[in-house]
Amino acid sequence: MPKNGAPTRTRILDAAEALVIDHGYAATSVDDVIAASASSKGAFFHHFASKQALADALVERYVAADLEMLDSGLAAARAAGPDPAVRAVAFLDHFVGLADGLMGEQSGCLYAAVLTERQLLTSQTSAPIATAIRAWRDGFAALLREALPAGSPIDVDDLADHVFVTFEGAFLLARSTEDPSHLRRQLGVLRALVETALAAGPQEERR
Structure with a gap:
């Protein structure tokens, strides 16, 4: 469980923003975002279709x-x-x-x-x-x-x-x-x- 207590959606967005800025949107996969945000596929698709x-x-x-x-x-x-x-x-x-x-x-x-x-x-x-x-x-x-x-x-x-x-x-x-x-x-x-x-x-x- 993340120590900062940030809501899951915010944590996913924070991780995705850093990845997209550093590597580009096409090169950033959903799995990359899930791993970087210490989240799960279920949590990701709960917040983002x-x-x-x-x-x-x-x-x-x-x-x-x-x-x-x-x-x-x-x-x-x-x-x-x-x-x-x-x-x-x-x-x-x-x-x-x-x-x-x-x-x-x-x-x-x-x-x-x-x-x-x-x-x-x-x-x-x-x-x-x-x-x-x-x-x-x-x-x-x-x-x-x-x-x-x-x-x-x-x-x-x-x-x-x-x-x-x-x-x-x-x-x-x-x-x-x-x-x-x-x-x-x-x-x-x-x-x-x-x-x-x-x-x-x-x-x-x-x-």
Whole structure:
């Protein structure tokens, strides 16, 4: 019996998430999940009708946690004061501060593992991920629209998407180089780029 007393469903999801992130969905079997979670086949199928149902549950849980993280960043931005530029930078500072802890908790991102699996892309499993990506874009874009100087040539949505791109790219860099500091460092680079964009005036018209 597991010593941590976690409910069986949570224990199965925890084990499956780690396996899928490390090895991919196709390479992770139900038997692998059962063994890693110290569970049984009966317990697995009591909670999940199929491996596909497990994937759906994994993504649903991961997206919920991801959106909570987004909300924490938006709360940090609001707490930074009335200056829109300060709020936009505070949003990124929040995640710079969390980066090393996040990298210590997981070796990669479930989104990348799911989005590279053709089987999951052709199902509805990936749809909540698209919803989460849009939420991150919309949340940071709202801060940027208030903060960018009038006449800025920057596409706000494109710049906002760099938060997601930075997280995913940094996980890949960290895995390939075995250096978990990449997330903190790349978020720092993004912070500097955003600060530069916020300080720049409108682009001069070309003659």
